[in-house]
Amino acid sequence: MHPVRKQRLFLIGFVLVFSSLAIGLIVFSLRENLNLFYPPQQLVSGSVPLDRDIRAGGCVVPGSVSRDQTSLKVLFRITDGVAEVGVSYQGILPDLFAEGEAVVINGQLHSDGIFEAKEVLAKHDENYMPPEVAEAIAEESQQQGVEHQKTCGVISYDS
Amino acid sequence: MNWQWFHRLGSPRWFYEKTGRWLPWLATLTAVLMSVGLIWGLAFAPVDFKQGNSFRIIYIHVPVSFLALAGYYIMAISGAVGYIWKMKLADMVMKSAAPIGAALTFLALVSGAIWGKPTWGTYWVWDARITSMLVLFFLYLGIMALQVSFTNQQQAASASTILALVGCANIPIIYKSVDIWNTLHQPATIKFTSAPSMHPDMFYPLLVMIVAMYCFYALVLILFTRAEIVNRERQTRWVQALNEGQ
Numbered sequence: 001m002h003p004v005r006k007q008r009l010f011l012i013g014f015v016l017v018f019s020s021l022a023i024g025l026i027v028f029s030l031r032e033n034l035n036l037f038y039p040p041q042q043l044v045s046g047s048v049p050l051d052r053d054i055r056a057g058g059c060v061v062p063g064s065v066s067r068d069q070t071s072l073k074v075l076f077r078i079t080d081g082v083a084e085v086g087v088s089y090q091g092i093l094p095d096l097f098a099e100g101e102a103v104v105i106n107g108q109l110h111s112d113g114i115f116e117a118k119e120v121l122a123k124h125d126e127n128y129m130p131p132e133v134a135e136a137i138a139e140e141s142q143q144q145g146v147e148h149q150k151t152c153g154v155i156s157y158d159s
Numbered sequence: 160m161n162w163q164w165f166h167r168l169g170s171p172r173w174f175y176e177k178t179g180r181w182l183p184w185l186a187t188l189t190a191v192l193m194s195v196g197l198i199w200g201l202a203f204a205p206v207d208f209k210q211g212n213s214f215r216i217i218y219i220h221v222p223v224s225f226l227a228l229a230g231y232y233i234m235a236i237s238g239a240v241g242y243i244w245k246m247k248l249a250d251m252v253m254k255s256a257a258p259i260g261a262a263l264t265f266l267a268l269v270s271g272a273i274w275g276k277p278t279w280g281t282y283w284v285w286d287a288r289i290t291s292m293l294v295l296f297f298l299y300l301g302i303m304a305l306q307v308s309f310t311n312q313q314q315a316a317s318a319s320t321i322l323a324l325v326g327c328a329n330i331p332i333i334y335k336s337v338d339i340w341n342t343l344h345q346p347a348t349i350k351f352t353s354a355p356s357m358h359p360d361m362f363y364p365l366l367v368m369i370v371a372m373y374c375f376y377a378l379v380l381i382l383f384t385r386a387e388i389v390n391r392e393r394q395t396r397w398v399q400a401l402n403e404g405q
Contacts, residue, residue, distance in 0.1 A: 001162070008243045015324045023328035035341040036286040057341055094280030096209060104284075104343050121279045126348040128214055129358040130205035 037104050044083040048109060055106050056085065056115050057123065059152035062099040078103060078115075085109075089117035096122035100152050162244075169246035171388040172397050178381045185378050192371035200364035207361075216274040218365060221349070222372035224267040227295065228330055230260040230376060234302070235327050238320035248384075250316040251391065253323070254306050255383035259376065261299035268292060279343055287336040288344040291329060298326040312391070 037057030038048050048054055058078035065076040073090045087105060097103060097120060106119035167173065200218035207214035234256035241249030271289065272282040283289065302319045309315035337346045349355045355362050392398045
């Protein structure tokens with residue numbers, strides 16, 4: 001290869017390696033701050049700021065959802081398999097919100113340990129299947145109703 | 160080593176004449192694959208057990224996102240080749256790839272927002288996947304801006320190549336973002352290491368759409384590059400002969 005071209009090739013390699021390294025280090029140092037939400041474990045351990053807008057994420061504990069009869073108020077608990085946090089919300093929940101499904105919640109954690117939600121988002125997983133297949137799987141695993149989301153299905157809810 | 164063949168490959172005229180013969184075939188293939196994939200995916204694939212019909216936007220969203228990322232590498236590699244060997248054709252390919260990539264990234268963001276509203280409950284969330292995809296969109300726009308901000312073609316090509324190479328670090332970040340961080344966006348359905356977490360009846364039309372999108376990308380890239388060739392080589396005898404021939 002011509003020496004001038006070789007030099008340019010080295011320059012390209014240099015730019016590629018060092019820019020990747022720099023961006024990689026920035027991303028590495030920000031890795032905690034780039035998380036969209038806190039899991040319940042961190043909410044319970046007191047490592048999150050109180051009374052400030054944060055996001056929490058976890059699986060809705062089956063059987064924990066209680067809706068108010070006269071208003072849109074709803075109470076439920078979320079878990080990551082380690083800890084549980086109670087959530088109160090007033091508003092319309094997304095269609096995919098269900099017990100045993102993952103959610104991401106926008107709101108504030110108060111000193112009484114209740115997370116007051118301003119917005120509830122449903123987090124769906126990467127599995128897609130026709131309803132008949134989902135039913136067959138649910139029957140096979142002797143579960144009642146629909147199959148829980150994979151990320152939430154592995155959690156034992158008896159904590 | 161003899162690099163003569165490599166330089167002959169980079170002749171705009173050779174590219175123009177060769178691709179002129181491929182175009183009808185590639186266009187037909189793209190049209191057939193695209194229609195099969197769209198009709199199969201949007202009309203005949205079964206509904207999803209949770210999301211119902213709204214999951215069908217995957218047949219648009221995933222293929223355009225694939226090409227938004229792959230197109231960036233195509234652009235950066237052709238930029239590097241053009242920079243090292245001062246190959247005019249590679250510079251033209253790079254310049255042509257930028258607006259296509261920007262359009263695909265924009266489509267990926269918009270189709271994702273449309274999908275997000277019925278499933279997540281919001282159009283937009285600042286999670287790692289979506290934000291890094293927005294950064295990709297701005298990278299493409301930056302490269303397009305650099306391309307037109309120099310009067311000298313070679314300077315424009317060098318400057319935008321450097322920016323494209325710096326931006327390369329973003330592509331693995333986008334790809335791995337859903338695994339590294341807590342995001343609202345779900346992890347990848349199609350994995351290199353294991354079977355797709357999708358029923359085959361839903362996966363095959365998606366596969367057809369991805370192949371169709373690759374063909375579509377190649378087709379548009381060739382068309383844009385041909386336009387760029389004719390524009391830059393308009394003073395040469397062969398382009399003028401082309402003009403008179405019509």
